[in-house]
Amino acid sequence: MFIAVCGSLATDHLMKFPGKFSEQVLADQLEHISLSFLTEDLIVRRGGVGGNIAFAIGSLGGSPLLIGAAGEDFGDYRDWLNDHGVDCRGVRISRTRHTARFMCTTDTTMAQLAFFYPGAMSEAREIDITEVFDETGRPDLVLVAPDDPDAMVRHTELCRDHRIPFAADPSQQLARLDGDTVRGLIDGARFLFTNEYEWGLLLQKTGLTADEVAEMVEVRVTTRSADGIDIVPSDGEPIHVPxxxxxxxxxxxxxxxxxxxxxxxxxxxxxxxxxxxxxxxxxxxxxxxxxxxxxxxxxxxxxxxxxxxxxxxxxxxxxxxxx
Incomplete structure (x- = not known):
């Protein structure tokens, strides 16, 4: 199976806070919140959802096609991905913006506070995936992962228009998408990926029931952190994997x-x-x-x-x- 991964490319700036965020938050002062956390370290890594997934597929011996947008500072990252089996011909290079930045701090309970600067990612909406496929060949599955929201919508619509199977992974972008947009991203998907919280948020935003979602997607896959994974085929019995x-x-x-x-x-x-x-x-x-x-x-x-x-x-x- 030839898999194309559409998703963000970013540099991760990862920090650790030697305490609990929950102990620093005053419930009656949230409207005036002003906090600064002194972190222990800073690790700068290659990341972005698209980059992470493509890297992992390549590391497992696959040859995924990566589709996304990055800045001119992407050179070393491109070489890294190429060395791990990733085809980067679908990556658009911006001439004016840096590659996106993900800044995340994790506390001792694994709770996280994160901020994301899109940078060149905003230009992913300019990518016509069908033109990329003219060069690389048509994939068996396109994973539409978190990216510029307009890009996610465009990639999904092109997949439907050209009858290319796709998997919907709105996850991290659910917080900023409205219900109608989310409906459009999942309708007709072969797979729908979310974590447990995102699944609840998806239902709330769209107003759909679980049964109605099952009529729109073939298989729902919901990760539940330490509680494992739920796989719910629309035409079969649910499966739970620890x-x-x-x-x-x-x-x-x-x-x-x-x-x-x-x-x-x-x-x-x-x-x-x-x-x-x-x-x-x-x-x-x-x-x-x-x-x-x-x-x-x-x-x-x-x-x-x-x-x-x-x-x-x-x-x-x-x-x-x-x-």
């Missing part, structure tokens, strides 16, 4: 991206939903155990051993055939 136990959680940034990459990689190699989600859960755990969204490495033998411990020998045997 997480792979974490040895040491270092940073939650990009964990969902890792899951999506592992899940789609598994499907592309013939795994059924449960097994694909188990592979996705393994990748998500590897990301959580790493301080960088793109610094993890999947050692097949070790990963399969952990999959066996989490899901049993049969699961490890099935996933071994494709890993």
């Amino acid at each position: 997480v792979v136990p974490v040895r040491e959680a270092l940073d939650p940034t990009g964990v969902g991206d890792g899951f999506r990459a592992g899940f789609l990689t598994g499907l592309s190699r013939g795994l059924r939903y449960e097994r694909a989600a188990q592979l996705g859960a393994m990748v998500a755990t590897l990301v959580l155990e790493c301080e960088s969204t793109q610094g993890w490495v999947c050692e097949p033998a070790e990963a399969l051993a952990r999959i066996g411990e989490a899901y049993g020998a049969a699961a490890a045997a099935d996933i071994k055939a494709v890993l």
